[in-house]
Amino acid sequence: MRLTLKIWRQKNSETKGKIETYNIDDISPDMSFLEMLDVLNAKLINEDQEPVSFDHDCREGICGSCSLFINGRAHGPDRRITTCQLHMRKFKDGDTIYIEPFRAKAFPVIKDLVVDRSAFDRIQHAGGYISINTSGNTQDANATPVNKEDADAAFDAATCIGCGACVATCKNSSAMLFVGAKVSQYSLLPQGQTEASRRVVNMVNQMDLEGFGNCSNTGACEVECPKGISLDNIARMNRELVKASFK
Amino acid sequence: MKNFIATSIGKKFAMALSAIFLMVFLLQHFLINITSVFSADIFNFLSHFMGTNPLVQFILQPILIAGVIFHFVMGFYLEFQNRKASKYEYQKVRGGANSTWMSRNMIWSGLVILSFLVLHFIDFWFPEMNYKYVEFLPEDPNRYYEELVHKFENPIRVLFYCVSFILLALHLLHGFSSSLKSMGTNKTYVSAVKNLSNIYAIGIPAGFCFIAIFHLLSNL
Numbered sequence: 001m002r003l004t005l006k007i008w009r010q011k012n013s014e015t016k017g018k019i020e021t022y023n024i025d026d027i028s029p030d031m032s033f034l035e036m037l038d039v040l041n042a043k044l045i046n047e048d049q050e051p052v053s054f055d056h057d058c059r060e061g062i063c064g065s066c067s068l069f070i071n072g073r074a075h076g077p078d079r080r081i082t083t084c085q086l087h088m089r090k091f092k093d094g095d096t097i098y099i100e101p102f103r104a105k106a107f108p109v110i111k112d113l114v115v116d117r118s119a120f121d122r123i124q125h126a127g128g129y130i131s132i133n134t135s136g137n138t139q140d141a142n143a144t145p146v147n148k149e150d151a152d153a154a155f156d157a158a159t160c161i162g163c164g165a166c167v168a169t170c171k172n173s174s175a176m177l178f179v180g181a182k183v184s185q186y187s188l189l190p191q192g193q194t195e196a197s198r199r200v201v202n203m204v205n206q207m208d209l210e211g212f213g214n215c216s217n218t219g220a221c222e223v224e225c226p227k228g229i230s231l232d233n234i235a236r237m238n239r240e241l242v243k244a245s246f247k
Numbered sequence: 248m249k250n251f252i253a254t255s256i257g258k259k260f261a262m263a264l265s266a267i268f269l270m271v272f273l274l275q276h277f278l279i280n281i282t283s284v285f286s287a288d289i290f291n292f293l294s295h296f297m298g299t300n301p302l303v304q305f306i307l308q309p310i311l312i313a314g315v316i317f318h319f320v321m322g323f324y325l326e327f328q329n330r331k332a333s334k335y336e337y338q339k340v341r342g343g344a345n346s347t348w349m350s351r352n353m354i355w356s357g358l359v360i361l362s363f364l365v366l367h368f369i370d371f372w373f374p375e376m377n378y379k380y381v382e383f384l385p386e387d388p389n390r391y392y393e394e395l396v397h398k399f400e401n402p403i404r405v406l407f408y409c410v411s412f413i414l415l416a417l418h419l420l421h422g423f424s425s426s427l428k429s430m431g432t433n434k435t436y437v438s439a440v441k442n443l444s445n446i447y448a449i450g451i452p453a454g455f456c457f458i459a460i461f462h463l464l465s466n467l
Contacts (some may be wrong), residue, residue: 008338014356071341171346208254
């Protein structure tokens with residue numbers, strides 16, 4: 001495959017970036033998108049140019065490291081995948097591909113396509129945990145029966161990998177799908193319910209402090225989420241916050 | 248309570264509450280106006296009641312005006328906040344791939360509705376206030392139908408009303424269900440809410456268009 005890549009290049013967080021154009025040949029349709037970028041970087045290094053910086057780690061859709069806004073969509077033109085799971089067969093020979101970093105005020109660009117998503121970490125630190133010590137004194141799982149529907153919903157919410165595609169794709173840069181998933185995964189289970197009120201208040205306050213926008217229920221986050229996290233988690237977070245605020 | 252309203256979710260909740268209040272008012276407004284198609288007497292009776300009842304005039308009307316102002320001011324404020332949060336623009340965005348036009352453009356459909364409201368107030372509300380509370384003209388229980396019909400003699404006004412109602416329908420197609428989601432509607436009711444939303448969002452504006460066109464054609 002022969003491709004034209006239009007890639008956002010930015011030296012650091014202080015400088016202004018711009019789109020640079022690169023032509024690349026001999027791309028196999030079986031390559032992953034990140035492998036295609038590896039090929040580009042090898043070419044740039046051979047030509048004594050600065051390689052393109054981008055985030056990646058597990059390359060199997062689990063870690064949430066890879067980001068990228070590809071041709072106008074978070075994680076590219078496919079459903080329920082991360083960028084590392086996107087293959088070049090999704091593009092056609094001769095295509096022009098726009099590759100940009102995830103954009104939000106709360107996700108500042110560090111370099112090129114790498115953004116600082118530590119705002120998510122700070123939201124997690126504000127309440128995305130349970131304080132019960134489960135180490136060494138684990139109870140039998142059957143001692144605390146959990147409704148099957150609640151267990152499934154909690155597990156679905158817990159599949160969020162915190163990649164930030166929800167923020168990147170939201171026109172308001174809202175992080176409510178991420179926070180909703182983290183609130184839901186605990187609030188549905190007995191172990192998490194003890195701290196449910198404090199958790200939702202602290203996490204929502206931290207989310208607001210980080211400068212994320214409001215949810216206007218466009219549903220774009222749900223469509224682009226690689227793990228299919230449902231908007232229902234946002235509604236549950238809203239209910240949890242109302243409960244916590246008025247009790 | 249104070250802390251709740253200060254949060255992003257609290258503001259959306261307040262926005263949703265004002266939206267639901269306005270939708271209830273719109274339904275009531277429609278139910279009164281549609282009677283003008285069937286009976287001038289019933290329309291005059293209901294309009295006279297709404298126009299002279301002290302509870303409606305001095306309690307419900309100020310609450311309604313406050314609700315309208317709150318909805319617009321909060322809408323602009325949230326839009327401003329959201330634009331601040333997403334100030335870096337993409338070179339290429341495919342919004343249509345994951346969301347509807349209505350959901351992404353609530354501010355624009357809202358602005359058209361606001362401009363319609365200005366015209367609507369100039370057409371009906373300001374003359375009404377002038378009639379009753381400035382000039383203190385004698386009350387005539389049969390004047391309402393004639394005033395309504397007279398306004399819809401102008402095809403340009405009817406066209407602008409209909410265009411505004413189309414934008415209102417687009418606004419409601421997203422706004423109805425969105426307001427309930429913002430208030431935490433359980434997923435069990437999502438499908439029912441969507442159906443009700445579609446019926447309301449298309450039915451009410453279409454009904455208002457019908458009233459305007461009916462009176463225009465009746466005058467020909």
